[in-house]
Amino acid sequence: MKRRTKIWLGVLIGLVLLVGVGWGALEATMHQPSPAAARAARSAVKTDYGLAFKAKHPAGAGVLFYPGALVAPASYSIWAKRLAASGTSVYIVRFPLNLAVLRGSQADRVLAETTGPVVIGGHSLGGVMAARYAKAHQTKRLAGVFFLASYADQKGRLTKRGLPVLAVTADHDQVLNWSAYRKAKTNLPQATQYVELVGNHAGFGSYGKQRGDGQSPVSDGAQQRAVAQTLRRWLKTQVNR
Numbered sequence: 152m153k154r155r156t157k158i159w160l161g162v163l164i165g166l167v168l169l170v171g172v173g174w175g176a177l178e179a180t181m182h183q184p185s186p187a188a189a190r191a192a193r194s195a196v197k198t199d200y201g202l203a204f205k206a207k208h209p210a211g212a213g214v215l216f217y218p219g220a221l222v223a224p225a226s227y228s229i230w231a232k233r234l235a236a237s238g239t240s241v242y243i244v245r246f247p248l249n250l251a252v253l254r255g256s257q258a259d260r261v262l263a264e265t266t267g268p269v270v271i272g273g274h275s276l277g278g279v280m281a282a283r284y285a286k287a288h289q290t291k292r293l294a295g296v297f298f299l300a301s302y303a304d305q306k307g308r309l310t311k312r313g314l315p316v317l318a319v320t321a322d323h324d325q326v327l328n329w330s331a332y333r334k335a336k337t338n339l340p341q342a343t344q345y346v347e348l349v350g351n352h353a354g355f356g357s358y359g360k361q362r363g364d365g366q367s368p369v370s371d372g373a374q375q376r377a378v379a380q381t382l383r384r385w386l387k388t389q390v391n392r
Contacts, residue, residue, distance in 0.1 A: 183225075188226050198264065204242075209240050214382065215271045216271075218243065227357070230375045242261045251279075271295075274301060278297075278301025283303075294314070297385065316340055317385045317389070319381055320345075321367075355374070355378060
């Protein structure tokens with residue numbers, strides 16, 4: 152074997168090993184659904200874009216949801232199932248490597264396969280990307296924007312978008328960048344509705360503990376119920392009027 156061939160073969164093997172190690176490290180940091188969330192996910196329809204929790208008798212806008220970074224879509228199944236049971240269909244999007252930043256336009260696929268108005272929102276990084284989508288797309292099907300432990304950055308500025316906005320945080324959240332969150336309020340309409348729940352960052356989904364997060368004084372189930380109730384109330388009073 153020629154020396155140059157040996158060198159290139161060595162480089163190729165090294166790259167394969169590097170990618171393998173990198174993928175293994177990334178996979179190890181991904182958040183998987185709790186057993187309760189996994190059970191709730193069984194009621195969803197698996198689609199090309201993610202999970203669809205379809206209401207039997209849908210009323211008003213549906214919910215199009217972007218998960219947080221490295222969080223599996225099924226992790227949000229508990230509150231999604233609750234909303235669907237009350238008449239609101241929920242569509243949870245799946246992203247490459249569970250990172251919304253890699254395909255922020257994924258909502259296009261949901262809109263192409265569904266009908267009627269939807270509100271778009273997300274958890275953590277997912278909320279940032281959802282706001283960017285709402286700003287960039289003027290479709291009349293978008294009826295509102297919501298954030299779970301998240302905010303709109305400059306690229307997702309919604310002050311002139313003319314949509315109802317909901318921003319939900321948790322009092323024991325130690326993952327959210329609170330300084331950035333407070334500064335980003337200038338990117339939201341003055342009529343934005345702000346709600347603070349009892350709980351932490353990971354409690355907006357159901358995937359166990361998250362590094363650096365605060366200890367929640369309530370159970371995971373309690374925060375899941377609060378998330379569903381908050382979204383249901385906002386949809387009823389601000390969106391589906």
